[in-house]
Amino acid sequence: IDGKYKTTGTAPYAYERHDVAANQAYGYVLGATIAKGRIASMDLGAAKAAPGVVAIVTAETAGKLDKGKLNTANLLGGPQIQHYHQAVAVVVAETFEQARAAAALVKVRYSTSKGAFDLAVAKAGATDPGDVQGSPSATAVGDFTGAFAAAPVKLDERYATPDHAHAMMEPCASVASWDGDKVTVWTSNQMIDWGVRDLALTLGVPKENVRLVSPFIGGGFGGKLFLRSEALLAALGARAAGRAVKVALTRPQMFNNTTHRPATLQRIRIGATQDGRITAIGHESWSGDLPEGGPEAAVLQTRLLYAAPNRMTALRLAVLDLPEGNAMRAPGEAPGLMALEVAMDEMAEKLGLDPIRFREINDTQVDPEKPSRAFSQRSLVECLRQGAERFGWDKRGKPGQVRDGRWLVGMGVAAAFRNNMVLKSAARVRLDSKGMVTVETDMTDIGTGSYTIIAQTAAEMMGVGLDKVIVRLGDSTFPVSAGSGGQFGANSSTAGVYAACVKLREAVAGKLGVNSADAVFADGQVRSGNRAVPLAEAATAGDLVAEDAIEFGDFGKTHQQSTFGSHFVEVGVDVATAEVRVRRMLAVCAAGRILNPKTARSQVIGGMTMGVGAALMEELAVDTKRGYFVNHDLAGYEVPVHADIPHQEVFFLDEVDPMSSPMKAKGVGELGICGVGAAVANAIHNATGIRVRDYPITLDKLLNRMPDAA
Template structure:
């Protein structure tokens, strides 16, 4: 189904099932431990061998020699695979560094071998016996040093890396009120709870991987490329995924080494990356240095807006897109953005939840707070004053409109609900007992991309509707919103729908990434259901254009029949893909939000406690408010992490992330997070998809950290521009304790 005209009224608009806060249909499996994750597929691989991955212990250099002898002789060891004995192993198109290193080592903890043994304990013990001699070479691990040599990347998410409109330099120089601030954000880890894990099994030249991956079809192609085999001989199965956040967009070492290990061992092999290996072995969100310059008139009209960002990656890598939102959020006639990429020899930088916008808001939305202070203007009002309904960065006429843009409504609704009027604009004045209390706000922008997505929907003689698509559920609620979509389309209760996901034998979906999953994959199911409705109507001899599907029955005029009757002679199948035309070129598809945060700060220790959080989101039709709310509170939680604690500490001498486990890479825990509130504004966007939906999972993190930082400033009067805002950075500037 081509989607190239705005949607008109369709069966989804009935909203009998879609739009309801339905419990997750896979919930009972998850809460009882019955949902099978990749490493747990005893049903398909009853007696696998176990692989233990060995990571390089230098940041850059070469393997001089490897002594595998003692490990090979260790009890239970079946085989050891290294780059030397693995046969040809290619590099995936999505990988910057190859997944098995040697002799050249590109980064610390790059996998260099897998020890395969009868048991986990034996594999782990034998891995300790492998002796490796390295020749270390000098590398660059310090972004602040590499910054001046950073180059313009070829492109930034498909477009030119830099943008310019009007005369930024002139307007900034002439501005009555200015901000010129530099912010730093550290490297971040996805730190999803389930380690990257795979069971690999060969049957002749066919390979099946039970793995944990967000993008099944990408992964299938990548395995084929890496192992030099036809894509048709690779099958990926990933029905349950223990978190991804972008860290499981790509094939990683667990999948490749399990495949190689299984081939060498002649039996299925399973591997879960050891937690202390994950952070340096896999990808991370890169650190940034960002300079934001804002110029405004005395009455708060922004006249100049400039955002420059530096990040680093391995040779051939990609920049962080921290300037994205600055091209979209505020009107200003004179503007520039610039992105520079340095070469660093740290582990591979890549996408993590809202790549670009997550870091970019951490700078821009604090700079706006600084401008509001300079103007003596309320930061909510300043943002409203500079709203725009067209893309402000688009050079040339006519301006490109946003299909929907309710940023002002988000800000106003949030201010009202949060009690923003009670905020004292003078920092350091509000107290609650001994606590210094402050409020902060930030705007949120994130694109609403859509991707081609296919599904197959089957109707059987019992009236069950079965959906099959290689789409993934990474905690996002996909199972449930797809079931809701199919139920609405076919006029059956939710209990009559079964959803099977994450298998490359199913039609290729959009996958989970970039906040495109919900809108795209449900639209694919919509398309397949339209085909099935057609088949049902024809089978029953009804006019397909007049057939009404409701309450498990199909009716047209005075004729009616149970839906199941259509499949009495055999199953009916509808299969189709949604393909998106140029509506996203005619309209800017985006989601907007406003985050409000209240913090308390201990005046003696500068300990920061988040006391209240509110997000107001405008993100198209909300397919399931319960699941969508969970996406947003989860993103708010991650935003608190990047504001207050998350930082991969770089050993700039040895070239690795020092705090590479869950004890030392601190993420928010229960005690860090208060009750959180989320409001979704009414919105349907007929230009995005027949579902009229967008996404929220990435919008939810955009701006959160800045709102926390701004609340800290309001509470204590200390402006910290180096994230995370830990108490050591606050202490020196804290107000005197009375």
């Protein structure tokens, strides 16, 4: 539904909302030029006297600010500086150019402190972070140490993933305007209610005095889950200027002023019998964050993916004074599977087993750590088998032996896993006398197709065509939804719309004098027995409005809900340069009912594309002396372009999961990236015989190790 607006430029993003408030001024954010320390002095004289300047806000002039519930660092720094490019001021002027020029005149003198910026060094002091995502940071089942020592076949390897940037197309941007003591912020945010709560907390105002509006978002990937500095500074700037102010973070600030996926150092140990049964599996991961931050949960999937009687997982957190690490598409599973699924490939090779067969042998239909808890649905083996057949896995050769002209060719496989989460979600549905159904919920659309699937849900429930449904999203005056994140948005929000429509159907039946239990809503009519009445007739005396929410029981105590898939990749590696080219990709996904195959496929191929980036090119390079990400723009931070990505095939298993929701659906938005990096790495090994355990797999890690065939 939103596609036509985006392709014609009529879907306004936050910075383009020129119509929402008159007389908009421009704010420019000034970021700290040190990574740790304090502001010794700040001279604003020249900046205040610069042409067009309306106001300047600093921590000193802003008054007491809370940091909110979800931010690790203060969104406006001073006098303490917690990370490089932490905002220290916003300069408001009549034009963007004037604001930028005046910001350059602000003279800040810093007193620096020694910081920790190198995970490899800080790892030695890493500590237990406590519970992570509602689970303990470490688990132990059986006797891992003894079983691993006794295993006939062993693997003990270390893997590394670097810091990653969200690199979404639309930067963090906001327009803020005050009306008395109430503020409205038109912004780019995935979780409206979280943003309202944290902005209210930070400003010290009642929650009901804050309104957030975010109908279109140009990408988020988790980087817009939380209130960011530009929204706060737009609100502070507007209050100081007495007029509407718009603020956007520059691209360099997007890398060092917002969140990122933290780097990990991982150790995986697997012990197995000669016939391929895993007897011991251990997975440890170290990552870093600011004080009070949290770890990258890279071991959580290992607790659920493969059977083994003796198990151990552990997360450790080091303090690093880099910008905040936080959620990025499939946090935990994405980097965790980049290690685990390579380790599984390596172990299969040691055992002389096909990698798919090795995974089949160690599949389980119950939680390996809590055997009394079965999976609600688990079709991992079917995903692997269907993928193998469709991809032509039987034609896979031995490492370093298949050549196509100048290219060494290889195939790789990896399992995909992502937990299925659900959150309470509400909606309001309105029927008018023309038979139009309007849905209102604060759910957001980050390019995922929320408008479309919500419209489909309301249309089917009320028995009308899509042309009779209006969907309004992303406004905090609407009922609170799950929001977009954790791949829970589609399933939860449509279930909330379903609940509201059930209530509206009851109201319609009451107005028309029919029994709601046997009424059929179809073709714009309500049928009961031999009677058929136009749906619109129920609203002739006035609009009918219903509001309700879906709330989920605690099935987690008896059943584990997860999504599964398989990724297959074929690569070519140039015999002379070691350049890697992805030639083919295929994903098979098991994620409950697929609400819309087109938008679901779009989500999966987006995840597959990001997985290729993580495997081959994405890396935030850390200056370990000065404490910042050096390649903080889209020239130095490389992401895949069209030429890097071949045709991608996606298949969905025909399944439903009644335990998940009334929709019997699950999420796919993050499943698509899970395992892709490992599938690429495994394909490169199959092509060259070279095993790289340190991402990204750039040609310098291959060139001096290429086989004689090259």
